[in-house]
Amino acid sequence: MKGSKIEFTATGTRWQIDFNRVHGEKRYKFLESAIKNRIDDFENVYSRFRANSFVSRSSNTTGIFQLPDDSKDLYDFYFQLNKLSDGRFTPLIGETLTVAGYDSEHTFVQKQALQKPTSLNSSLIYTFPKLEIKKPVVFDFGAAGKGYIVDIVRNLLLSLGETDFCIDAGGDIWYQSNGNNTLRVGLENPQDPEEVIGVIELSLGSICGSSGNRREWGKFHHIINPDTLTSPVEIISTWVVAKSTMVADGIATSLFFTNPEKLRSSFEFEFLILNRDFSVKKSDNFPAELFIKV
């Protein structure tokens, strides 16, 4: 895009927000600090990697907690997706990931035999804005949290009168434009970051991808199937296009272990799944041009 660009590091990744127009210095500084402050507030609540966050404080303890005002969409989404995936998509994967080595110190050394996370309903009673934690658990909102903060930043920009912009939080992308512009997004080849296996044209909405290869240690990557306590290997990448970045982000992870049609019964999205043999499965309206081997 031709206009201003705001870049910074947050939520453990690089953010880039592009605008179609050029802002004056005062407006630019105002937008920059509004965005950064909002993300900082978010991390203070949801980051498993911040000791004082709500997520850290409510981990390994019990009791009744008052949830933050903005958390309804995220908790609703996790509970709904948990049900649809027969419990495999769960915010309680935090403990499993930690024991496997994806901890706040980033040791990547497995600590002990992995335990299946407890089921959501046996550990928690959720009636917004209250969350009763019956058994101590370790939360991890990594599977949809980043998408959710992109949605929040998008709404913030809209409320500040911006209408033509692209938010890219380390590859979780929201795009909207005033005119007929589209964003050309390459679908990265998980085996070669210099290559893409296709291109999508995005006019309004979000695209998120998930690949096992990028955060890999030992026999694990950042997605662990709670049933088998292993990282999926047949599917190597997924991409999801949706009207919400939280949905695109969370569904991209869920596709590693949940039937797409089942997910589509509850959420609106288009998807592409790349298997280990480079065969693909996609929904009919996934807006991609693929580079097909013949």
Place this chain on the structure above:
Amino acid sequence: MEEASVTPESPKNKTNSLTIAAIVVLALGLVLYYSSSKKTVMKKESATEETTPSQMTVTDSSYKDGTYSAVGSYKSPAGDESIQVKLTLKDNLVSEIDVIGNATNPMSIKKQKEFTDGYKVLVVGKNIKDLKLDKVSGSSLTPKGFNDAIEKVKSAAKV
């Protein structure tokens, strides 16, 4: 077109003959497209029209964008059947491919379904530098701290 008039001798060969028929169809759609003779192209047709090789013309040295469709016929024990291949070309690359079974006989329908279900579209990578892209979407970009930590773990593991 070259009809795949392979008549199976025993039922267990049916899948094979179907596969051969389909390969012929694929061959007509794809081999021509990737043929080393760059002079040969398929005539551009609309998505709904069906072409046969007789309609193919030699006109240009590159391929026109569009949707091409072709039907291959074969004889099954129950009679004549056909299977259709539809493919979309964009910028000299296949951007979409579909195999559609047209069978009428129940056994042929079953066999064609087995084929179309088992048929896999395979993708390949293309260098980012050759494309005009605004963004690339993969896994969420690996956080720097994560990469650094992984490198440490890797080098520690080597000792």
